[in-house]
Amino acid sequence: MSYENIKFPSGSRFLVTGGAGFIGSNIVEALLNMGHFVRVLDNLSTGKIENIEGFMSNENFEFINGDIRDIEICQNECKDIEYVLHQAAWGSVPKSIELPDLYEDINIKGTLNMMIASRDNKVKRFVYASSSSVYGDDANLPKKEGKEGNPLSPYAITKKVNELYGKVFNDLYNLETIGMRYFNVFGRRQNPNSYYSAVIPKFISLLLKDQSPTINGDGEQSRDFTYIDNVIEANLKACLAPKKACGKSYNIAYGGRVTLNQLYYTLQKLLDKDINPIYGCDRKGDIRHSNADISRAKEFLEYNPVYNFEDGIIKTIDWYKENI
Numbered sequence: 001m002s003y004e005n006i007k008f009p010s011g012s013r014f015l016v017t018g019g020a021g022f023i024g025s026n027i028v029e030a031l032l033n034m035g036h037f038v039r040v041l042d043n044l045s046t047g048k049i050e051n052i053e054g055f056m057s058n059e060n061f062e063f064i065n066g067d068i069r070d071i072e073i074c075q076n077e078c079k080d081i082e083y084v085l086h087q088a089a090w091g092s093v094p095k096s097i098e099l100p101d102l103y104e105d106i107n108i109k110g111t112l113n114m115m116i117a118s119r120d121n122k123v124k125r126f127v128y129a130s131s132s133s134v135y136g137d138d139a140n141l142p143k144k145e146g147k148e149g150n151p152l153s154p155y156a157i158t159k160k161v162n163e164l165y166g167k168v169f170n171d172l173y174n175l176e177t178i179g180m181r182y183f184n185v186f187g188r189r190q191n192p193n194s195y196y197s198a199v200i201p202k203f204i205s206l207l208l209k210d211q212s213p214t215i216n217g218d219g220e221q222s223r224d225f226t227y228i229d230n231v232i233e234a235n236l237k238a239c240l241a242p243k244k245a246c247g248k249s250y251n252i253a254y255g256g257r258v259t260l261n262q263l264y265y266t267l268q269k270l271l272d273k274d275i276n277p278i279y280g281c282d283r284k285g286d287i288r289h290s291n292a293d294i295s296r297a298k299e300f301l302e303y304n305p306v307y308n309f310e311d312g313i314i315k316t317i318d319w320y321k322e323n324i
């Protein structure tokens with residue numbers, strides 16, 4: 001693991017919102033393995049109880065089935081918490097185009113509630129999920145913090161607003177905030193079954209069932225696919241980074257670039273399948289290429305991701321083979 005040497009004082013207390021989801025449940029598992037207390041606040045809207053069932057018997061684990069749109073719940077669940085790792089949000093770009101008002105409520109108002117509750121309860125640090133989507137229509141590569149374009153979707157707007165609030169809460173209210181601009185995270189427990197699922201779990205699960213995945217567009221669009229264990233490392237390091245790291249957002253990626261066609265043929269080879277993909281239409285609101293400059297996270301958070309795309313994809317395939 002890339003985070004086994006990260007040490008918190010014993011008895012540290014964490015709140016993970018969205019802890020029944022893909023990224024959240026992996027962070028929760030790492031923290032429990034380190035022996036810390038973890039409370040999860042999740043309304044199970046896109047997350048699944050199966051993701052956290054295995055933790056229920058751990059005396060350091062607490063699950064609150066609640067909604068971040070309810071400020072009273074946020075206030076209650078931030079009590080006696082030192083670190084908030086805020087992952088709860090709706091994540092799909094196409095769905096945000098259908099339902100912008102819902103995204104405003106959950107992603108913007110819900111995050112604002114969590115910042116208010118963290119401030120009022122004197123939480124030591126508030127680390128929150130942002131997204132590479134904040135780079136919007138800026139075509140420059142690699143993506144570098146400070147060079148953002150205009151958002152291309154309601155989802156991207158919500159993450160941009162989260163970052164603006166993050167900076168203001170850091171500067172005005174002394175809530176130490178750090179934004180994590182995740183780039184296409186993948187790994188164990190990512191949901192393959194929704195229409196809005198990310199490509200990697202969707203492609204793996206279809207290929208395992210001998211079905212043809214659909215690639216949107218010509219497949220030459222590229223992404224900085226980032227293995228989940230790198231993301232766990234980044235979150236833990238963000239909790240412990242010096243104060244000068246706060247009030248900023250960081251690219252959290254590996255720093256590589258793989259096209260959807262390359263991804264597809266890698267999966268086909270590793271799964272030993274000979275199935276042609278179907279090519280569909282381009283997706284609205286998507287950027288063409290994405291590749292992160294991670295030097296800021298390296299400098300301020302000492303983030304040093306160890307899993308490249310190939311390492312991560314092999315581990316991910318092994319997990320889906322056993323769990324689908």
Ligand SMILES: NC(=O)c1ccc[n+]([C@@H]2O[C@H](COP(=O)([O-])OP(=O)(O)OC[C@H]3O[C@@H](n4cnc5c(N)ncnc54)[C@H](O)[C@@H]3O)[C@@H](O)[C@H]2O)c1
Nearest residue numbers: 018020021022023043044045046047067068088089129185
């Ligand atoms: N997965 C990625 O590649 C990626 C990339 C960029 C940013 N992000 C961000 O990372 C975070 C986690 O994403 P994920 O991939 O784990 O998604 P996920 O859908 O698996 O997890 C999100 C969790 O939040 C919960 N949730 C949603 N609305 C809620 C509400 N109103 N109250 C309480 N809980 C609520 C869901 O039930 C779910 O368990 C999100 O903020 C997402 O926008 C993810």
